[in-house]
Amino acid sequence: MLFPFYDPTMLLLIPAIILTIYAQGKISATFNKYAKVRSASGYSGAQIARRLLDQNGLYDVQVKSVSGKLSDHYDPRTQVVSLSQEVYNGTSIAAIGVAAHETGHAVQHADAYAPFNMRATIVPVASLGSSLAPWLIIIGFVMAYYQLILVGVVAFAAVVLFQLITLPVEFNASRRAIAFLGNGYLEGAELQGAHKVLNAAALTYVAAALTAVLTLLRFILLANAGRRND
Numbered sequence: 001m002l003f004p005f006y007d008p009t010m011l012l013l014i015p016a017i018i019l020t021i022y023a024q025g026k027i028s029a030t031f032n033k034y035a036k037v038r039s040a041s042g043y044s045g046a047q048i049a050r051r052l053l054d055q056n057g058l059y060d061v062q063v064k065s066v067s068g069k070l071s072d073h074y075d076p077r078t079q080v081v082s083l084s085q086e087v088y089n090g091t092s093i094a095a096i097g098v099a100a101h102e103t104g105h106a107v108q109h110a111d112a113y114a115p116f117n118m119r120a121t122i123v124p125v126a127s128l129g130s131s132l133a134p135w136l137i138i139i140g141f142v143m144a145y146y147q148l149i150l151v152g153v154v155a156f157a158a159v160v161l162f163q164l165i166t167l168p169v170e171f172n173a174s175r176r177a178i179a180f181l182g183n184g185y186l187e188g189a190e191l192q193g194a195h196k197v198l199n200a201a202a203l204t205y206v207a208a209a210l211t212a213v214l215t216l217l218r219f220i221l222l223a224n225a226g227r228r229n230d
Contacts, residue, residue, distance in 0.1 A: 009218040016211035023203040030200035031070065034094035034193045035086065041185055045087040045099035052103040052180050053081070061106050065089070072098050074105035076120055081106055093186065097194030100181050101201070104173035115168045126162035129155035137219055149223045156216055163205075163212040170205045174198040 043051070049063045062080045065088040066072075072083050081102045087095045108116040136152030139145075177198060182191055 007222070009221045012214045012218050012221075013211070016207065016214050019210055020204075020207040023200075023207040027070070027197075027200040027204055030197050031094045031098075034097070034197050035090065035092045037093045037190075037193060038091050039093050039096055039186060039190055041096075042091055043096065043185065044089055044091050045083050045095040046089070048096050048181075048185065049081050049083065049099040049103050052100060053106060055180075056103075056107050056110065058106055058110055063088075070098075072102050074102045074109070076105075076109045076116075079106070079109070093190050093193040094197050096181065096186065097177065097197040098201075100177035100185075100194070101173050101198055103180065104176035105169075107176055108169065108173060113169075113172065115165050115172070119162060119165045119169055122158060122162055122165070125158045129158040133159070133219070137222060141222070146223070153216070153219045153223050156212075156219055160209075160212045160216045163209040166205055167209055170202055174202060 046063050046065070053059070053061050053063070060079060062078075064080055064082050065085050066082040068084055069086065070084060072087055074081050081099075083099055083102065087098045089095075105116070133152045133156035136155060137149050140147075140149035140152060178191065178195055181194055186194055
């Protein structure tokens with residue numbers, strides 16, 4: 001019987017691990033590079049976010065500063081664009097690019113962009129599946145209870161769906177950001193720099209999606225092993 005803590009199926013995760021390490025290094029290096037390049041406009045990330053929100057009629061969406069590095073996000077429940085202090089106060093190309101990206105999510109929300117709404121809908125299910133699935137599978141193996149393993153696999157499928165839906169959401173937010181910034185805020189090499197920052201960030205989501213898909217495949221193989229030994 002394959003054991004869920006370590007077994008040959010873990011080899012499936014090697015490509016995802018390699019891509020994750022590369023993606024993390026890429027976003028860190030790219031952000032740090034363009035965080036040192038001040039934009040000619042002199043706008044801070046907070047100012048860019050506020051201007052872009054107002055241009056899209058989103059006057060009620062707030063822009064706030066939060067702690068942490070690259071902790072930037074948009075919360076559709078509170079309608080708040082939260083920017084890390086480096087982005088909120090920064091006037092660099094990296095800061096402006098990230099701020100515009102998060103603004104893109106707010107505009108997606110206002111536009112009722114279908115993938116954005118779908119992702120928001122399955123967040124609770126995906127969060128629960130992420131927490132419970134590994135334990136259900138482990139307990140299923142310990143108890144030699146195939147049905148419990150199968151429930152764990154189905155629960156983790158929600159995580160995979162969430163990660164796959166996240167890809168078009170993030171890519172679309174970046175496209176919106178570049179379009180916004182190209183309309184009078186950045187141009188030429190500055191716009192290319194912002195594009196590179198957002199592309200590097202997008203790679204982390206690709207890595208997360210690949211990890212989820214390969215993990216689900218591994219769980220399916222474990223479930224089949226459990227059925228043979230049931």
